[in-house]
Amino acid sequence: KRLDAYAVENSNPYFRLFLSADPSSGIPIGLLERSIKLTNEPPQGLLANLRRSFALFNREEFDERDSKIKSILFALCHFHSLMLERKKFGPLGYNMKYPFSNGDLRDSASVLYNYLEGSTSVKIPWEDLRYIFGEIMYGGHIVDDWDRRMCEKYLSYFMQDEILDEMELVPYADGLSWKSPGPGTHEKYLEHIETMPPESPLFFGMHPNAEIDFRTKMCQSIFELLQSIQPKQAPGQGSSDQDIFATNPAEEMCNEILDEVREVKYNVEEVASLSEQEKGPYQFVLMQECDCMNCLVHEMVRGLNELQQGFKGELTMSEHMEHLADALTEQTLPVWWVKLGFPSTRPLRSWLVNLKDRCAQLDEWFEEPRIIPKVIDVSKLFNPQSFLTAIKQVCCQNQKLELDRLHVYTEVTKRIDPKSVESVARDGAYVTGMYLEGARWDANTNCLEDSRPKEMFTRLPVINCKAGLSQEREDKNVYLCPTYAVPTRRPHFVFVAQLRTKQPAAKWTLAGVAIILDIGS
Numbered sequence: 001k002r003l004d005a006y007a008v009e010n011s012n013p014y015f016r017l018f019l020s021a022d023p024s025s026g027i028p029i030g031l032l033e034r035s036i037k038l039t040n041e042p043p044q045g046l047l048a049n050l051r052r053s054f055a056l057f058n059r060e061e062f063d064e065r066d067s068k069i070k071s072i073l074f075a076l077c078h079f080h081s082l083m084l085e086r087k088k089f090g091p092l093g094y095n096m097k098y099p100f101s102n103g104d105l106r107d108s109a110s111v112l113y114n115y116l117e118g119s120t121s122v123k124i125p126w127e128d129l130r131y132i133f134g135e136i137m138y139g140g141h142i143v144d145d146w147d148r149r150m151c152e153k154y155l156s157y158f159m160q161d162e163i164l165d166e167m168e169l170v171p172y173a174d175g176l177s178w179k180s181p182g183p184g185t186h187e188k189y190l191e192h193i194e195t196m197p198p199e200s201p202l203f204f205g206m207h208p209n210a211e212i213d214f215r216t217k218m219c220q221s222i223f224e225l226l227q228s229i230q231p232k233q234a235p236g237q238g239s240s241d242q243d244i245f246a247t248n249p250a251e252e253m254c255n256e257i258l259d260e261v262r263e264v265k266y267n268v269e270e271v272a273s274l275s276e277q278e279k280g281p282y283q284f285v286l287m288q289e290c291d292c293m294n295c296l297v298h299e300m301v302r303g304l305n306e307l308q309q310g311f312k313g314e315l316t317m318s319e320h321m322e323h324l325a326d327a328l329t330e331q332t333l334p335v336w337w338v339k340l341g342f343p344s345t346r347p348l349r350s351w352l353v354n355l356k357d358r359c360a361q362l363d364e365w366f367e368e369p370r371i372i373p374k375v376i377d378v379s380k381l382f383n384p385q386s387f388l389t390a391i392k393q394v395c396c397q398n399q400k401l402e403l404d405r406l407h408v409y410t411e412v413t414k415r416i417d418p419k420s421v422e423s424v425a426r427d428g429a430y431v432t433g434m435y436l437e438g439a440r441w442d443a444n445t446n447c448l449e450d451s452r453p454k455e456m457f458t459r460l461p462v463i464n465c466k467a468g469l470s471q472e473r474e475d476k477n478v479y480l481c482p483t484y485a486v487p488t489r490r491p492h493f494v495f496v497a498q499l500r501t502k503q504p505a506a507k508w509t510l511a512g513v514a515i516i517l518d519i520g521s
């Protein structure tokens with residue numbers, strides 16, 4: 001309507017206005033460089049977010065509200081600030097990025113007013129409020145089930161009767177305290193906001209190590225950006241005799257990798273030729289893993305042979321070969337290796353070492369395909385889910401149970417070193433290659449404990465994975481821990497592990513505790 005009014009006032013015929021909620025590739029770069037960018041982004045920091053959230057509510061209207069509404073509204077503002085600021089921790093904070101906005105807070109406040117102002121009941125409908133806030137207002141944005149569970153635990157902590165008085169706003173934390181204010185005026189709440197202690201991951205229910213991880217990843221992204229904008233070859237180079245006879249680093253890497261993987265090949269027919277009695281779910285997993293390794297190595301050898309011929313001048317360098325050479329120079333993974341390979345965040349050198357370890361495990365298993373190794377390193381499988389499914393299938397065959405009703409259950413043993421395992425597990429299989437992020441495993445108490453300072457990941461002992469019928473009731477002393485293939489987490493979810501805990505399971509949910517298979521270099 002405002003633009004229509006401006007048009008009537010005889011505005012400039014060359015005036016153009018572009019409105020877009022998403023980045024657009026159709027607008028010329030030159031036009032964008034001359035344009036003025038207007039954004040309305042949330043401020044950085046928990047304190048700044050809380051100030052802005054609380055400023056959405058008018059002073060006069062706030063003072064007229066009931067004391068219960070004031071307390072709940074302040075807790076809602078704090079919850080909103082946590083949800084906005086948690087994204088800075090990356091995968092440890094959220095599996096996905098969500099567009100939470102001030103509209104979510106305003107709508108939640110409107111629901112709160114409607115529920116409490118006209119109600120004659122003394123009891124506050126906490127369950128209804130938690131459902132509306134967590135499943136509709138904020139939950140409407142959330143796609144990932146584990147992010148939804150985290151949101152639910154926040155609301156379960158804040159939306160309870162204790163918030164009406166002075167309640168601890170730092171969940172499950174030792175060494176940091178900040179309580180909610182008692183009922184008072186708008187000015188009193190503003191003063192209390194300014195008393196917030198310096199920001200810490202403890203406010204989010206996380207371990208202080210999360211701050212180290214966040215800062216480290218920021219530095220890595222900056223250095224990766226600086227490396228990407230460096231010129232491939234400085235002007236004037238290549239003209240001297242020394243540069244002419246120098247070996248291309250991509251060519252060196254190409255020859256080195258070819259020497260290592262050229263002979264890698266698994267004859268899947270040997271396993272396929274086993275009798276029906278000797279061939280079971282585990283043997284099908286072995287065949288699948290060998291097929292995946294053969295496909296990956298075949299593509300590596302094919303591409304590297306072409307590149308080698310290109311370096312010798314026997315073939316014309318194509319765009320695909322140039323991309324492969326650039327990847328070898330920059331120590332990154334080529335596109336086709338990523339598509340045919342396994343989930344990994346490693347640089348090229350470390351990825352090649354990991355590839356050798358995977359081949360070593362396959363070699364050991366391939367020598368005796370009728371039986372599985374005593375301990376399987378699931379972090380070195382292309383598809384660890386298939387091995388876990390094989391455990392359920394074996395249980396289904398032995399106990400005559402329905403496969404759909406079975407789940408994989410984990411039992412952490414006392415064995416730290418996989419070599420100390422003397423025989424194959426009687427029930428299920430022994431697995432290793434799992435690391436805890438956000439917490440550690442205490443071998444003495446056999447349960448989860450807080451991480452040690454500067455310890456990002458801790459290796460779990462050998463785990464006995466067994467199949468069993470699903471349980472109707474959740475054990476309060478068990479944390480259902482999501483397991484992912486790589487630290488970036490989603491979409492590489494593997495399964496749910498059960499870990500014993502003496503503390504509330506909600507503490508580990510808010511801390512973002514998860515099991516990671518391949519933690520990288």
